[in-house]
Every structure is written in C-alpha cells, then in structure tokens.
Amino acid sequence: MKKAQPEGRIAPYTHPAAGWGALKYVALHLVREKVAGNNYRTLLRQNQPDGFDCPGCAWPDREHNSTFEFCENGVKAVAAEATSKRVTPAFFEEHTVTALMARSEYELEQYGRLTAPMVYDAVTDKYQPIGWQDAYALIASHLNRLDSPDEAAFYTSGRASNEAAFLYQLFVRLYGTNNFPDCSNMCHEATSRGLPVTVGVGKGTVTLDDFEHADTLLIFGQNPATNHPRMLGELRDCAKRGATIVSINPLRERGLESFASPQHPLEMLTLSSTKIASTFIQPKIGGDFALIKGVAKHVLELDDDARARGPESERVLDLAFLAEHTLGFERFADDLRTEDWDALAAESGVAREDIEGLARIYVKGERVIATWGMGLTQHKNSVATVQMLSNLMLMRGNIGRRGAGLCPVRGHSNVQGNRTVGIEEKPTAAFLDRLGKVFDFAPPRAHGYDVVESIEAMLAGKVKVLIGLGGNFSLATPDTARTWDALRACALTVHVTTKLNRSHLVHGAQALILPTLGRTEIDMQNGVAQGVTVEDSMSMVHVSYGMNKPASAELVSETAIVAGIAHATLGSAKIDWLGYAADYAGIRDVMARALDGFQDYNERIAHPGGFHLRVAAREREWKTPTGKANFVVHGIQWDTPIRRARQLHGERLMTLMTTRSHDQYNTTIYALDDRYRGVYGQRRVVFVNAEDLAMLGFQAGEWVDITTVWEDGIERRADGFLLVAYDIPRGCVGAYYPETNPLVPLNSVADIANTPTSKSIPVLLHRARAPAVAA
Incomplete structure (x- = not known):
C-alpha cells in the first residue's frame, strides 16, 4: 500500500514566520487541493464586506482596506472547501467502512468534498445513497421513539452560522432537552x-x-x-x-x-x-x-x-x-x-x-x-x-x-457566536424566559449534557442518538478509545459535514452523513442568495456570502438541514421551519426578538463590517450579582492527580500538553509539516527537553510509546513517537492531537468548566515495543 506520508525529517526553522515561506505553502496547497482557476478569485473576497468570512479562526477583521484579507492557514481552509476533488456515492461503493478506518486523517481529508447524503448499511459495511427526505424521516423516527428527549445529544461545531445555530437550539429545546455538547466545552469553557x-x-x-x-x-x-x-x-x-x-x-x-x-x-x-x-x-x-x-x-x-x-x-x-x-x-x-x-x-x-x-x-x-x-x-x-x-x-x-x-482568542470562526445565540447546555433563566415568550412554549429548564457528560451518558446507555452539526466528534474529544465505544453504543449517529472524517467511520448501529454547503459557496434559496452571520473573538457580528458554485447540486445548507430535521420531527404547526429555511432574514427577525443586543439585526448587518455586540464590562458596567467587578481568592492546588502520580514515579513522570501542528486546523490535517517547529513529513513526534532525554536514558531520534498514569486503572497508550529535543521546560513534553487524544482520561477535567485537561496529562515514555511505522 502507498505510504501515508513521505519520509520525515527534523530540521530547525530559522526564518521569520509567514514571509515567502507562507506564500510558497499557499501555492502548494492550492495545487494539492486542485483548486480550479476560477476559484482562486475566492481569496480576494475572503473577509471582505461583500464576501465571506474565513471558515478558519475567529480573529476579527480590520476595515477591509486591503485586497488581501487572508493568511496562510485561512487559504488552507478555503482550499479545502474549494477543492475539485469529490467523494461521490461511487467512492463509497468502492470502499467499506472497515477499509476506510485504516486510512490516516490526512488521507481522509485528501479525498475531497462529499456530494450526496449517505446512510450506513451494516450488511455490506458501506455507506449507500439516501434521499434527503428519507434521511430526515429516519432521524425523526429515532428521536420520536426515545423514552425521553434527554436520550439524544446535539453537538455543535464552531463553524455553524448564527442562523443555523439559533434554529438548531430552538428545535432542540422545542423537542425537549438542553443536551448541547459543543466545541466550547473543549476549549474556552x-x-x-x-x-x-x-x-x-x-x-x-x-x-x-x-x-x-x-x-x-x-x-x-x-x-x-x-x-x-x-x-x-x-x-x-x-x-x-x-x-x-x-x-x-x-x-x-x-x-x-x-x-x-x-x-x-x-x-x-x-x-x-x-x-x-x-x-x-x-x-x-x-x-x-x-x-x-x-x-x-x-x-x-x-x-x-x-x-x-x-x-x-x-x-x-x-x-x-x-x-x-x-x-x-x-x-x-x-x-x-x-x-x-x-x-x-x-x-x-x-x-x-x-x-x-x-x-x-x-x-x-x-x-x-x-x-x-x-x-x-x-x-x-x-x-x-x-x-x-x-x-x-x-x-x-x-x-x-x-x-x-x-x-x-477563540479558535473556531463562530464558536463565540454559537454560544451567544443559545448553544449552551446550562442556559440562563433569563434566556429561556425570553425564548419561551417569543415562541410560546415552555423550554426545558434542567441543565443538559456537555461533551464529557454526553460521552459518559452514551457509555451508560442514557444517550442513544447523537446529531453533530459539523465537527469531528470522535477525534476532537478526549479518551479516544472510550469515545469510540460510546459512539458505537448509539442507535443512531448523524453528522452534518463537508468532508469525510473519522466520525463517519466510528458510528452507531445506524448512521447518516449529511453533506452541506461550505461557507465559500453560494447558498441559493428560492432564487435569492442567502447570507449568514458570525461573531468573532471581539464580539463583532458580520454577514458572509459565498461566491463559489456548490461542490454538488445535492448539497443543502446547514440551516436547511436543521429545518428539515425539525420539520420531520416536530411538524410545522408551531414553527414554520421550512419558511425559515427559505429566507434567513426571517430567522434574523426572530433572533432580534429573542436575543439581547440583536435588535434591528437585518439592518445592522447591512453596514460594511457589521456591528459590535455590546459588552457591558467594556463600559465598566458589571453584570455580576454584586453589581461590581469581583476579586476572587484562589490558592495553589496541592492535591492533584499529577502530584500523586509524581510521588509514585518521581522525575520520570512527564506532563504532556497536546498542540496543533502548523498544517492542521483542529482535527483537520491539511499536510504533514510543522515547519515553524522544524518537523517535516510526519506527525508522530514528541518534543522533550534535552536534559530530560539524558535523564530518561533516551536520545533524540529514538522512538517511544507513551502511556498515561491515571488512577482509574484503564490503560491509555499511544505508540510510535519520534523523540525531538526541544526548548521546553524540564518535566514537560508536547505532542500533536488528535494522535495523543487517546491519552487524555475522560474524567480528567477542569474544575467547574468540565473541560478535558488536554494540556496537562501525566505520562511515561517507554522505548517503542514495535518498530515505528509512518502514520
């Protein structure tokens, strides 16, 4: 079989960040993704008032006084959407899920854009085509026969627009639950x-x-x-x-x-x-x-x-x-x-x-x-x-x-906006009161499941349906082996997505892949091009219009998919879901009534650059129970799992932080280099202080396996990592995720926030028990 990646090398990077190196990699990515000539023009409309918001990070835009409002990694994100490579029903006819499971994340990304809705067939172990209405009906049949709405969880990626996310949370609350695991639970919670x-x-x-x-x-x-x-x-x-x-x-x-x-x-x-x-x-x-x-x-x-x-x-x-x-x-x-x-x-x-x-x-x-x-x-x-x-x-x-x-600084392009418009498993009473008044219903009040709680509930049989609005749930989450067990225990898993990823291969008894438009693509509803809005890290809300022809005539927007599921599940006696899908301005009109700060929403986004959502603390108005800004006293935590592990293993115990390479965005692997850290053609590396290497009896260039030291007795390991001497504090090591997510215990979480502690995992390094294989 063809190697998943070229021969790797380690070579220190001495040039400035960006510069000519960035321009070179921009060109390479456009060629690698086989972006058609006309789609190169897409970059000139990225982060422009009459264009689309970058589908990558949430850094805000300036006053658009330059034609070039993009960066190297923004180009990678756009190229991934604008690629001419396609994953058609014929592709799935040629490949079983078992065979695709052997492919790396990079290989899955490189197959290209999905073109049609697909349903898993257990007899053939393949995905087969399904019509949109049949897909919606399948989802509705599962949701409507659950004993409780709380037996379903509704995940949201930070790329979902404000319109899609608002409609999603409205549907789920009308359905009867606050189970909203989302990517905020894993980052800035x-x-x-x-x-x-x-x-x-x-x-x-x-x-x-x-x-x-x-x-x-x-x-x-x-x-x-x-x-x-x-x-x-x-x-x-x-x-x-x-x-x-x-x-x-x-x-x-x-x-x-x-x-x-x-x-x-x-x-x-x-x-x-x-x-x-x-x-x-x-x-x-x-x-x-x-x-x-x-x-x-x-x-x-x-x-x-x-x-x-x-x-x-x-x-x-x-x-x-x-x-x-x-x-x-x-x-x-x-x-x-x-x-x-x-x-x-x-x-x-x-x-x-x-x-x-x-x-x-x-x-x-x-x-x-x-x-x-x-x-x-x-x-x-x-x-x-x-x-x-x-x-x-x-x-x-x-x-x-x-x-x-x-x-x-938020990671994903609209993760902050999703939370603002209601993707929140612990909603405030004020938000629910207002939502219920506008739509004439009694929203559920009990707090729902976050990401970690959803995985635990799936493992316990308490959640039987998972619907993912974007993202790659199976790899973005901690404790990979247990997460995969949880997904496979579901009766139904559904993923709204643009490209193939691991979550489509680690699935429930029944599974759907629902391909959607990318943000760079024209979203035409009833002959009118629709815009969607996002909120950046600094609370600016602005509209985004795609300009590329959709990758397939069968693609449906995220907003329309949410509306289709809601209509099939709840009907339209109370909410005209399909009417909202036909005109996003109508969604924004009701958002203006239901959300604080969104008054005159349609009018305000018509202004170039959008508008700023008021942040009271910026004006020294403190919306705390005391009406003041509060100092909070905290002491050093002396009794922690890492401290207890160090008492057992001494200085051999390392603290692992997971990190991104330069050629990835979250779990999406664009290429296999991390040039600013001097890593080329490989991802299974671990950065270690040179003095620690000597203390542990290793040398740079050796291969090791990594195991987690945790108190629940579950073996967690990730094998085959190349040791790289690096400027990192003693006792600390770094490695890329998702490759090291198997090492993050599901119950190792932040106090109060319940965020996986992916930047502080107690681990041991062992000489590799088998020869390393390029991954």
Whole structure:
C-alpha cells in the first residue's frame, strides 16, 4: 500500500514566520487541493464586506482596506472547501467502512468534498445513497421513539452560522432537552465560566481598536502564527510603534520571535522582518496560575513600597477604580501577602526574579491587554487561572478603558457566536424566559449534557442518538478509545459535514452523513442568495456570502438541514421551519426578538463590517450579582492527580500538553509539516527537553510509546513517537492531537468548566515495543 506520508525529517526553522515561506505553502496547497482557476478569485473576497468570512479562526477583521484579507492557514481552509476533488456515492461503493478506518486523517481529508447524503448499511459495511427526505424521516423516527428527549445529544461545531445555530437550539429545546455538547466545552469553557463571576461576561472586553492604543500586551498560552495568523499583523503594528509584547508559553514559538508580513512589500522584498515579543517567559505546563498570582503578589509589594514612601500619586494600584468598581480586593490582598514565594516559583517553573520582572513590565504599562488561548484553559485549575488573570488586570484598572482589557482568542470562526445565540447546555433563566415568550412554549429548564457528560451518558446507555452539526466528534474529544465505544453504543449517529472524517467511520448501529454547503459557496434559496452571520473573538457580528458554485447540486445548507430535521420531527404547526429555511432574514427577525443586543439585526448587518455586540464590562458596567467587578481568592492546588502520580514515579513522570501542528486546523490535517517547529513529513513526534532525554536514558531520534498514569486503572497508550529535543521546560513534553487524544482520561477535567485537561496529562515514555511505522 502507498505510504501515508513521505519520509520525515527534523530540521530547525530559522526564518521569520509567514514571509515567502507562507506564500510558497499557499501555492502548494492550492495545487494539492486542485483548486480550479476560477476559484482562486475566492481569496480576494475572503473577509471582505461583500464576501465571506474565513471558515478558519475567529480573529476579527480590520476595515477591509486591503485586497488581501487572508493568511496562510485561512487559504488552507478555503482550499479545502474549494477543492475539485469529490467523494461521490461511487467512492463509497468502492470502499467499506472497515477499509476506510485504516486510512490516516490526512488521507481522509485528501479525498475531497462529499456530494450526496449517505446512510450506513451494516450488511455490506458501506455507506449507500439516501434521499434527503428519507434521511430526515429516519432521524425523526429515532428521536420520536426515545423514552425521553434527554436520550439524544446535539453537538455543535464552531463553524455553524448564527442562523443555523439559533434554529438548531430552538428545535432542540422545542423537542425537549438542553443536551448541547459543543466545541466550547473543549476549549474556552473556563473563560465562559470564570469571567462572569469576576467581570460579568464570558467574553473579551476589547476590540481591534484597543490594540492600536495598547502599550503592553501579555500573550498567554498562544501560538498565533499557527492558530490565528492574522493576529501577527496586529502584533507587528504594535511592535512597530514601540509596544511591549511578552510571550508567556512553555514553548517559545517562532511566530512570536520574528514575523515577515506578506501584506508589506518592502518587508518581503528586503527579506526583513519584525521582532514581535521582547520578553519570553516559559512556565512549566500548568504553571500559569502560580505565575500570574506571583505577578499580582509583586504588584502589591510594589504598591506597598510606594505607599511607604509617601505621595499618593506614586501608588501602583488604581485606587479610584478599585474603590468605585470592585469588591473583595482587601481579602485578595491579604491572601497575596501570605502566599509563599518559594511555592509560587516552584509551581510556576519560573524564577522569582523573572516573575518580579514581568510584574514590573505590567506596572510600567499604562494600557495593558492580556490575551490567552487554550494554554490557559485546558487544565484542572483553568477557571481559577482565568479568574486570577482577571484579578491582576483589575488591580490597575486595565478593564474597561481604551487600549486595555481581557482578550480570550477563540479558535473556531463562530464558536463565540454559537454560544451567544443559545448553544449552551446550562442556559440562563433569563434566556429561556425570553425564548419561551417569543415562541410560546415552555423550554426545558434542567441543565443538559456537555461533551464529557454526553460521552459518559452514551457509555451508560442514557444517550442513544447523537446529531453533530459539523465537527469531528470522535477525534476532537478526549479518551479516544472510550469515545469510540460510546459512539458505537448509539442507535443512531448523524453528522452534518463537508468532508469525510473519522466520525463517519466510528458510528452507531445506524448512521447518516449529511453533506452541506461550505461557507465559500453560494447558498441559493428560492432564487435569492442567502447570507449568514458570525461573531468573532471581539464580539463583532458580520454577514458572509459565498461566491463559489456548490461542490454538488445535492448539497443543502446547514440551516436547511436543521429545518428539515425539525420539520420531520416536530411538524410545522408551531414553527414554520421550512419558511425559515427559505429566507434567513426571517430567522434574523426572530433572533432580534429573542436575543439581547440583536435588535434591528437585518439592518445592522447591512453596514460594511457589521456591528459590535455590546459588552457591558467594556463600559465598566458589571453584570455580576454584586453589581461590581469581583476579586476572587484562589490558592495553589496541592492535591492533584499529577502530584500523586509524581510521588509514585518521581522525575520520570512527564506532563504532556497536546498542540496543533502548523498544517492542521483542529482535527483537520491539511499536510504533514510543522515547519515553524522544524518537523517535516510526519506527525508522530514528541518534543522533550534535552536534559530530560539524558535523564530518561533516551536520545533524540529514538522512538517511544507513551502511556498515561491515571488512577482509574484503564490503560491509555499511544505508540510510535519520534523523540525531538526541544526548548521546553524540564518535566514537560508536547505532542500533536488528535494522535495523543487517546491519552487524555475522560474524567480528567477542569474544575467547574468540565473541560478535558488536554494540556496537562501525566505520562511515561517507554522505548517503542514495535518498530515505528509512518502514520
């Protein structure tokens, strides 16, 4: 059989991020995906007022004053949709599901776009064509014979539009459940649960305009060059005008060292670049909480020193802000004063003098933005970490003023919008009251299942139907073997999708693949091109219109698929589902009535660039129970599974963080390189500190198997990984997901948020028990 990937190599990358390398890879991806010539024009409409929103990350757009509003990874996402490669019914006739299971994620991606709805046939072990109405009827028959609506779960990917997501949650609540596992449960749930307690909103408090006025940026747990490359353009502008940028991450990522902007011809022609971060802090994995608390402690010490010297004007704390806008500071300050410096340094993995240096950078800044990604949110103490960062920013009034604020950077293009319009397993009473009033029904009040709870319920036989609106549930989730057992225990699995992925092959007793339009494609309903809306990481809502001819005449939009399922399941006596599918403006009209902040929705999205959803904390209005911004006290967690595992295994125990390569987006593998980290033609690698390699008796270039150390006695392993010496703190290792998702225990979750702790897994490395095979 043909190899799944070329011979791999490791070669350090010394060039700037982006630059000519990005342009080269853009061309390679367009060729690899066999994008037709006319579809190259698609890129000129990406992130434009009259075009479509990038189906990749959720970084916001500028004022569209450039023809080129895209990045390398945005091109990969668009090329994946605009590919001329097709997966037709004939393809499925040639391949059994068992045979396709042997293909890699990269190979599945490369087969191309799905063209027709398919249903699994257990006798032949193949997918066979099914008509749309028959598919809807099959789903309805399963849903309507369940003993309870809570025996079904409705997953949502962050790519679903506001219109599709709103209609989806309305249908599911009318059906009778709040079982809404979604991709937020696996990424920024700590943000969504942590910030409402402190500042009253689970979103960021900044816009792009604030980046123009910030003098200091603290970037926690992020790799912008890979995960949201357009952010580098913003950081470049900040660096050029003298802002201080600090990278705080276990890995020293190339994109935050040096960046050559393809948008600036002089930089490209002169082969020059811009230094982005001036300071790099590398905490150990999971050390961010102690680091941030240490910074806050030294800020308080600096203020105590200033108070002792005399003039009130030299105080470090924003006393007026604290008095007018906050509660709980004195209790928080008392806790900081009693915290032990040795413990903070040990727990963070950062020397005290470096923590104090970071505090001085923070104090020097007059307008500070703190940004973060999943490096902060996929740990057991992630909610406490996000709240500690909020505490730090409140100390100097860096929330609610121009050029300063909190900036959680979401991964998927509309994951924030999905939550805003109702994809939430724990909806507020106020939201349900308003929804019920507008549509004249009594929504279910009991909290539903999140992702981890849905998997557990499937394993226990409590959930029998899973419907996925996008995504790749089987690989995005933790504890792969148990997740697959859960999916196979279902009576029906349904996936709305554009391309073939692993979730279609790990299926229930009955299974459907429902192919949908991509965001780049024209969505024509009754002769009128429909636009859909999304919300970016900074609460901007804007409309998106596709421009490409659909990959198949049989493709149906996500909105129309949701409406078709709802109509077949519930009928149209109460809601005209098919009417909504025929005109998305009608959906937006009812969204304007049901959702706070969406008044005059259709009129406001007609404005180029859309509109900003009001964030009260940005205006120093605190929608908390106290009516103030709240300081929250947290201590170091001393009794954790990782600590207990280390007591058993000593220094041989490593803490694993999962991460993306540069050639992937979430579980979608576009290619097999991670050039900024010097990895080519392979994915089964593990990054290890050179001193740890020596301590463990290994050498770079050897192959190892990885096992999880966990207290439930279940064996979790991932075999065949190449050791790569890398600049990562001692005791820490990194590897790509989804290859290492089998190592993440299902019950290893964040406190309160219940997010899988994919950035802090206790593991052991063993010499490979079998020769490594390219994967």
